[in-house]
Amino acid sequence: MIELQRVTKIYPGSEHPAVDGVSLTVPEGEICIFIGPSGCGKTTLMRMINRLLPISSGKILMGGENILEMDPIKLRRGIGYVIQQIGLFPNMTVRENIAVVPKLLGWDKKKRDNRVDELLNLVGLSPEVFRSRYPSELSGGQAQRVGVARAMAADPPYMLMDEPFGAIDPINRSILQDEFLKIQEKLKKTIIFVTHDIDEAIKLGDKICLLKDGRLEQFGTPEKLLVSPRNEFVKDFVGSDRTLKRLTLLKVRDAMLKDPVHCHMDDPAADVIEHMERENLHYLLVVNGDNKLKGYVTRRDLADYHGPVGNLVHPMTLTVRPGLNLKDALSKMLQYDLGIVCVIDEEGRLIGALNSQTLVATVGITYDEKGGHWGKIVSGGKVL
């Protein structure tokens, strides 16, 4: 747990404080994002936590202990540190870079080498290929993976990350963010993460601390900032598309229509088409005996056919998993030009469906807070 109590920083010779009385608590195992426009004090605030900058007034507690009463060198060795420029030492191999802090802490060579391999695997780099390379032989993405591995080398409970993915191209950045979240899910570090990218903040943060001119504008979950921004500045900062941004936070399972209408492969076509005509359905999903999704049939195909519908099934172009975020799901729907996309579990069983109406309803729900949103959508499980 990291607690900031009215932390203030005034640079010598400056009238205005760079950080002005910021108080907040980052719970154990959470990622807290410091965000704000340039010069808002986010990096200054972060650098006071590992005492790279002295605190002018206020208190910072880590795990209940006042950091000013700790030896700064020891304090820093217990906090992983990642910076935007990565800062890998060019004179050292990847292995030596990662082993810096373990070596400072006096681990023996065998333990260090094992740890290096373990971490390289964790960040998705093959130890055989990478451990003897020099930083000049790495791409930007690879270098920052090593940077993250180096910060985690001695398994510190805390990490400070200053725009770690800021200098990496958008595609690799997104990959690194996903991997970072996966790692964090396993390791549950308490992380302070500085960025100026609101999308990154929403994607990675458990909490967001929005700063302006050294002052805390709003502190809370990304959801909270998007749904109820405290003032105009926060509203502007999160952007006019904040509704769309919520799509990143929501999962397919939150928006899907559970148990959509479907029929069984062995159902006779005549009965199915009768039902489709009655309900005015043009398409119908088809499952097998284990409720596994096989595809769909169209009313036109079924006309004048008398066998089981299973023979006329079209395979699905696209299915999604319930854990996918809505932004990616929507983008896939648009990409494949689909009005509906089926949600299946790991076994391939049909568990829901998603269409544009359900999406809109889910995102809109917290804004009107009226509920009752499934009204117009066809639900009802198996038809026959």
Next chain:
Amino acid sequence: MSEASEVKISRLGRFWTLLAFGATFAAGAWCQSRGFFEFAMHNPDEIWRLTKQHIHLIVTAGGITVCLGVPLGVLVTRGFMRRYKEVTLNFLGICQTVPSLAIIAIAMGFMGIGVKTAIFGLVVYSVLPIIRNTAAGLTEVSPALLDAGRGMGMTPWQILAKVEIPNALYIILAGIRTSIVVMVGTAAVAFLIGGGGLGDLIFTGIGLVDTGIMLAGAVPTALLAIIFNWLLSMVERLIISKGVLRE
């Protein structure tokens, strides 16, 4: 790997070019006056004795210069001195313009004549480029590396030893190499204040207007310069991290 071997080839290439140049020069000199070989053949012990004296001068003065120059270079880049770094370096730059002969003459004024004075003069003259290069090399080290080192919990000494010096080594050693190679030539002046060395033959040759004797001093001096240059470039290759060389 291929990059590394290319570096090796170009280094060796440079060495052979220098050697060829030296050989041509010697051959030309031989054509003009056979006196050099005649003298050398009759006085090999004398040449060898003076060469050893010369080497002794270089090794002693060079050793002292490095032991003095590198720490001073480190010192001017430390936090408390950084403010005065430009002033210090400019001052040293101006000092560098004083001719070596003048420095040795001044040194003689209060230390008398002898090897010690010669070494003192050589050290004073050669230490400046080493300080400058050390300071320049350390200043070049990216602030991000220092920030990373500090943030990871390295002490200032650890940052200096593990981050700053290894990454500035290329420039520091280049300064040392230049300084020592220049020193091989400058050391000839040591003879004038009783410091011995190959300057003995050079100045005697000039005095007697005997090119043969003069060359008997000059050619070994040139060869020494080439050898020291080669030895120091070998040292560079041994102790500079491959990761830094590749950049």
